[in-house]
Amino acid sequence: MTSASNALGGVFQLTADRQVGRVGFGAMQLAGPGVLGPPADRDQAVRVLRRAVELGIDHIDTSDFYGPWVVNELIAEALRPYRDDLVLATKIGAYRDHEGAWLPLNHPDALRAQVHDNLRRLHLEALDLVYLRHTVDRGIPLADQLGALTELREQGLVRAIGLSNVSAEQYQEAQRHAEIAAVQNLYNVVNRTSADLLAKTAAAGAAFVPFFPLGSGFADSRAREDDVLRGIAERHGATQAQVSLAWLLRRSDNILLIPGTSSVAHLEENTAAVGIELSDADIDALSGLVAEGETLEEAH
Numbered sequence: 564m565t566s567a568s569n570a571l572g573g574v575f576q577l578t579a580d581r582q583v584g585r586v587g588f589g590a591m592q593l594a595g596p597g598v599l600g601p602p603a604d605r606d607q608a609v610r611v612l613r614r615a616v617e618l619g620i621d622h623i624d625t626s627d628f629y630g631p632w633v634v635n636e637l638i639a640e641a642l643r644p645y646r647d648d649l650v651l652a653t654k655i656g657a658y659r660d661h662e663g664a665w666l667p668l669n670h671p672d673a674l675r676a677q678v679h680d681n682l683r684r685l686h687l688e689a690l691d692l693v694y695l696r697h698t699v700d701r702g703i704p705l706a707d708q709l710g711a712l713t714e715l716r717e718q719g720l721v722r723a724i725g726l727s728n729v730s731a732e733q734y735q736e737a738q739r740h741a742e743i744a745a746v747q748n749l750y751n752v753v754n755r756t757s758a759d760l761l762a763k764t765a766a767a768g769a770a771f772v773p774f775f776p777l778g779s780g781f782a783d784s785r786a787r788e789d790d791v792l793r794g795i796a797e798r799h800g801a802t803q804a805q806v807s808l809a810w811l812l813r814r815s816d817n818i819l820l821i822p823g824t825s826s827v828a829h830l831e832e833n834t835a836a837v838g839i840e841l842s843d844a845d846i847d848a849l850s851g852l853v854a855e856g857e858t859l860e861e862a863h
């Protein structure tokens with residue numbers, strides 16, 4: 564169990580008997596280009612995973628979608644036997660076709676099969692946290708999808724249920740059918756479109772786990788040219804990535820970070836974001852970049 568003294572960025576109570584540090588690791592970038600196939604450098608991917616645990620990370624976000632299967636296999640290879648305090652969170656509700664497209668696979672039987680596949684590939688007897696990647700376009704009621712997950716939870720194969728890529732309305736509906744421990748949606752300093760979900764999860768005591776916490780590196784984003792972000796980073800002797808993560812940690816106590824990287828140097832840099840103490844003026848300036856509910860693109 565993570566103790567308050569060594570948790571990265573503080574502790575969050577994920578479930579009644581499970582705590583995690585607020586800085587975790589998103590493993591998606593460990594697959595090959597386009598999240599397809601094996602990484603160019605398998606040894607480096609294994610090093611990233613082992614370094615993450617060494618740095619105190621106790622929450623790794625993964626899925627059979629990544630590769631597909633490659634990332635779960637890498638995790639098992641790199642980290643078994645798993646530390647008792649390591650939370651592996653996975654996602655179900657989709658598959659990749661031969662061209663890499665992400666397609667829905669939400670029938671309750673398919674969801675059950677995906678849980679068993681994740682268990683087998685990760686060599687686990689129970690999955691700590693399983694996100695349902697919800698899609699509405701196939702007419703399968705959310706209640707039925709959550710029903711399958713609830714059964715698996717009662718069988719002891721799933722410890723906690725999460726939702727991914729949902730609207731605030733879908734989250735509220737889901738809460739009527741199951742206990743939702745976490746929601747994973749896009750949110751970062753320049754994209755606040757899931758602000759309402761952040762507020763609703765905070766009110767419910769559930770985790771909010773932003774994907775693309777770095778806006779996927781801000782590689783193509785206007786944020787890289789943003790004077791506010793750059794200026795604050797320079798003043799703190801930090802990188803823009805670190806400032807963006809530090810802002811998320813201050814934004815709401817229920818935010819858990821899962822920045823993704825395939826590099827040990829970036830992993831170390833991202834983890835060190837816990838040491839950046841943004842002033843209230845920094846927070847105000849960063850928060851003011853984009854209105855909650857909007858993205859930077861909409862704001863310009």
Ligand SMILES: NC(=O)c1ccc[n+]([C@@H]2O[C@H](COP(=O)([O-])OP(=O)(O)OC[C@H]3O[C@@H](n4cnc5c(N)ncnc54)[C@H](OP(=O)(O)O)[C@@H]3O)[C@@H](O)[C@H]2O)c1
Pocket residue numbers: 588589590591592624625654727728747748773774775776777778779780781802804805821822823824825826829830832833
């Ligand atoms: N639920 C969903 O639908 C969903 C969707 C997408 C992602 N996810 C999850 O969210 C996690 C995070 O998302 P993500 O990895 O796509 O995006 P991200 O964390 O926003 O950014 C990752 C990108 O930023 C780069 N990067 C990382 N650290 C950096 C640093 N310190 N300086 C400069 N560049 C840096 C990485 O490149 P390098 O490899 O070169 O460091 C990579 O290209 C994923 O790993 C996955 O687990 C979930």
